[in-house]
Amino acid sequence: MTHNTSFSNIECFECGNLRSLLWCSLCETETFIRNFHRWTSGNTMIDQVIQHTQRHASNDVGYLEWIPFENFDLIEYRARGAFSIVYSGIWLEGPRRNWDEENEEWLRNGPTKCALKRIENSNQMSREYLNNIMRNHQCLQGRFVVDCFGITRDPTGCYMFVTSLCEENLYQYIDKVMGYLRWEDIVKILYEIIKGLKRIHDNGLYHGNLHGGNLLIEDKPEGVSIRISDIGLHGPADKTASVIYGVLPYVAPEVLKGNEYTQASDIYSFGIIMWTLSTCMRPFCRVPHDLCLAKNICNGLRPEIINSTPKVYSTLMERCWYQDPNKRPKVTELRDILSHWVTAIYDNSISNLLNAANNDRITSENIIFVNRTIHHNAVYNSRLVNFQSLHEDGD
Numbered sequence: 001m002t003h004n005t006s007f008s009n010i011e012c013f014e015c016g017n018l019r020s021l022l023w024c025s026l027c028e029t030e031t032f033i034r035n036f037h038r039w040t041s042g043n044t045m046i047d048q049v050i051q052h053t054q055r056h057a058s059n060d061v062g063y064l065e066w067i068p069f070e071n072f073d074l075i076e077y078r079a080r081g082a083f084s085i086v087y088s089g090i091w092l093e094g095p096r097r098n099w100d101e102e103n104e105e106w107l108r109n110g111p112t113k114c115a116l117k118r119i120e121n122s123n124q125m126s127r128e129y130l131n132n133i134m135r136n137h138q139c140l141q142g143r144f145v146v147d148c149f150g151i152t153r154d155p156t157g158c159y160m161f162v163t164s165l166c167e168e169n170l171y172q173y174i175d176k177v178m179g180y181l182r183w184e185d186i187v188k189i190l191y192e193i194i195k196g197l198k199r200i201h202d203n204g205l206y207h208g209n210l211h212g213g214n215l216l217i218e219d220k221p222e223g224v225s226i227r228i229s230d231i232g233l234h235g236p237a238d239k240t241a242s243v244i245y246g247v248l249p250y251v252a253p254e255v256l257k258g259n260e261y262t263q264a265s266d267i268y269s270f271g272i273i274m275w276t277l278s279t280c281m282r283p284f285c286r287v288p289h290d291l292c293l294a295k296n297i298c299n300g301l302r303p304e305i306i307n308s309t310p311k312v313y314s315t316l317m318e319r320c321w322y323q324d325p326n327k328r329p330k331v332t333e334l335r336d337i338l339s340h341w342v343t344a345i346y347d348n349s350i351s352n353l354l355n356a357a358n359n360d361r362i363t364s365e366n367i368i369f370v371n372r373t374i375h376h377n378a379v380y381n382s383r384l385v386n387f388q389s390l391h392e393d394g395d
Helices: 025-034 044-055 127-135 170-176 183-202 263-279 291-298 311-320 331-343 348-371 388-393
Strands: 072-080 084-091 096-100 105-108 112-119 148-153 159-164 215-220 223-228
Touching: 025 044, 044 127, 044 148, 072 112, 170 215, 170 263, 183 223, 183 263, 183 331, 263 311, 263 331, 291 388, 311 331
Parallel strands: none
Antiparallel strands: 072 084, 084 112, 096 105, 112 159, 148 159, 215 223
16 A cells, blocks of 8 residues: 555555545445345345445445444433433444554444434334435534444334434533533533534535434533534434424424425524523423414514623524524534634633623523423424414415
C-alpha cells in the first residue's frame, strides 16, 4: 500500500483507488455484497434496507449491520416509549471501529454497552417506515447523533434497533439539575443540537420529530454532550406517508394545518427547545394537548418568555418559531450565531449580559421549578397529530 501524508489520499492496497484513512468505498461495498448470502433478518424488506445502507455507505459509519440476537448479553428493561420499549444490553463483539493496517482488516471494539429499541408491531413494518430509514442512513451514526449500529430480532420475533446508550433525555437532565442551568451551559447545549441538525439538513433531510425526549444526554466528567436520536425511526412501524406523528407543542403550525413537513418545521421545533432550556420547563405543560391548543398554536400562541431571558436569546428564539416558515432562519445561520456566542462566552460584552441574566434566574427559576405542575392530558411522547378541522381552515 502506498502511503501519503494526507489521510484523504491513501492508495488502497486491494484496488489501487484512493481511499480515506479507514474506508475504501469500492472494496467495502464489494465485501458487503459478497457477504449478503451469509445472513438474513427473516424479513425480505428489512434485508433490503440493511443491504441498501451497505451498498451506499460512503464512510465507516454510514451503514447498518444485521446482528444476531445471541450476540447480546445482560439485557435489562429501561423504558417504554409510545411505539417501542427500550432495553440496555452488552453487545459482545461490539461495533467495528479500528482498522488493522498490518493485517488489512477491521477490528471490533469488543463488549460494548448499547441500547436495544424493541419496535412494537415490527412484523408489520410498512414500506414507508423502512424507506425513511434508507433516506436517513447517512445520518444514523457519527458526531452529534445517537449511533444506530444495526438491527436484531429477539426470541419473540420482534425487531430491535441497536444504538449507542445514553442514560437520560433532555427532560430528565433538567429534572436532575433541578432547573439550575446557566445561560452559558444552555448556549453550549444548543450549539451541539444545531450542529447535529445541520448535519441532517446538509444531507437534504429533515428530522421530523425533534423534541426534548429525542435529545439524549451524555453527562461526562469533561461536560455535558447532547445527541439527536430517532433519526428516521420515529412513529409506529406500520405508519403511512400521509400521517404525522409528534409531540404537539413542538409541531409547527403549518404541519398542524396539514402542510408537508420541511426543514423550516425543524427550526420551529428548535425554537421550542430553546424555550424549554430557558425555562427548565416542558412547553404548554399546564394545559391539555388537544385540538384547542393546536388551534391556538396555529393562531400564533407561543410559550411565554420569562423575564430573565437575555434579549438576544429571546429575539433568536422568536425568529425560529415565526408563523411564516419562510421567515425562519436557516440552520447554517443558527449554527453561525451560536458558534459566535460560544466563542464569545468569556468576552466581556456577552459574559456581562449572560451573568446579569443568570442573577435574574435565581429568583424566577425557584418560583417556576416549585410550581411547574404538568396537566394529566399534556403528552410528551410522540403520537398521531391529526386535526382535520385545522386542515380545512388552513390556507
